[in-house]
Amino acid sequence: MEICSFWYGSSLRFVDRVCLASMILAGHRVKLFCYDPIGNVPSGVEVHDAEPVLPRHVFARINKDFPAKRPGVTVLQFSDLFRVMLMKHGEGAWLDTDVYLIKPFDPAPAKPYLARENFSRLGVSALYLPPDNPIIGDFDAYINGTEILPDWLGFHRRFIKPALARLKGEEVTTGMIGHTVFGNDGISRLARRHGFFRDAAPKESFYYWTGRDALRIFDAKYGLEPIRHKDFIGFHIHKKQPTDLPAEPGSFYHWAIERVQHLLA
Structure with missing residues (x-):
C-alpha cells in the first residue's frame, strides 16, 4: 500500500528525513x-x-487568527484533519513524518487500521481508514459545519471547559480545549462510537515505548530491542530533543540513521 503524509513548512527536520x-x-x-x-x-x-x-483556508476553521496566534497547536490539529481527508481521497495508509518504518506497512484495504498507544487510547501516527469508514464522515461534517467544537468530545471538554472559558471572557477554540481533539483522543472516541476500538493492533506495532520510555531509542543500553518483537512494524519517534544531537553508537536511533544514510544525500 502507498504511504501518505503531510508537512507544513519549507524544510523538513532531520528526524523526518530519516523516517x-x-x-x-x-x-x-x-x-x-x-x-x-x-x-x-x-x-x-x-x-x-x-x-x-x-484547502489551506480550512486553517481558519480551527483558528481564525492563524498564523498570528497558536501556530504550533493549529498546525498539529490541522494535520489531524488532513490525515483523515487523505483517507477520504484514497491516498493510501498514513504515517506521521516521524515514524521510522522497519517492515512494510500494508493494512487490509477493507478494514480500518489503528494501533493501541495504551489501554484506553489509540495512536494516530499510523492509520488507515477505508474511504467508506464512518470516521471520515464525522470529520467531513465537522469541517463543513459551523460548530467550534466537534460532537465527539467528552462532557468535560465539550461543555465544562468551554463554559469556564466563556465566564472568563476567553474565546473558545479547539486549541484551548486540547491538542488531541482531532488526534488520539478524538479518534479513540470515534472508534468506540463505531465499534472497532477493540480491533486495534497491538501497542508494539508502532508504540513499543511511549512516554519517557520513548527516549530508550537513543540509549545504546537498549540497542535494537524493539525489532525483536513479532508485532513490531515501526516506531513513532515522539521525543524529538535528542534527534538534534549526535546519535549514540549502538542505539536504535544510530542504527536507524545508518540504514538510510544513502537516501539522505
Whole structure:
C-alpha cells in the first residue's frame, strides 16, 4: 500500500528525513503532501499538492487568527484533519513524518487500521481508514459545519471547559480545549462510537515505548530491542530533543540513521 503524509513548512527536520527515507527503504511509494515547496526531501519521496485534499483556508476553521496566534497547536490539529481527508481521497495508509518504518506497512484495504498507544487510547501516527469508514464522515461534517467544537468530545471538554472559558471572557477554540481533539483522543472516541476500538493492533506495532520510555531509542543500553518483537512494524519517534544531537553508537536511533544514510544525500 502507498504511504501518505503531510508537512507544513519549507524544510523538513532531520528526524523526518530519516523516517521518510525508512519508508522508501521498506519498499513503499511515499507521497508527502504540502502547500509550499520543500527543499530537503529524501530521495524517492514524491511531493504532492495538499490543496486538493484540504484547502489551506480550512486553517481558519480551527483558528481564525492563524498564523498570528497558536501556530504550533493549529498546525498539529490541522494535520489531524488532513490525515483523515487523505483517507477520504484514497491516498493510501498514513504515517506521521516521524515514524521510522522497519517492515512494510500494508493494512487490509477493507478494514480500518489503528494501533493501541495504551489501554484506553489509540495512536494516530499510523492509520488507515477505508474511504467508506464512518470516521471520515464525522470529520467531513465537522469541517463543513459551523460548530467550534466537534460532537465527539467528552462532557468535560465539550461543555465544562468551554463554559469556564466563556465566564472568563476567553474565546473558545479547539486549541484551548486540547491538542488531541482531532488526534488520539478524538479518534479513540470515534472508534468506540463505531465499534472497532477493540480491533486495534497491538501497542508494539508502532508504540513499543511511549512516554519517557520513548527516549530508550537513543540509549545504546537498549540497542535494537524493539525489532525483536513479532508485532513490531515501526516506531513513532515522539521525543524529538535528542534527534538534534549526535546519535549514540549502538542505539536504535544510530542504527536507524545508518540504514538510510544513502537516501539522505
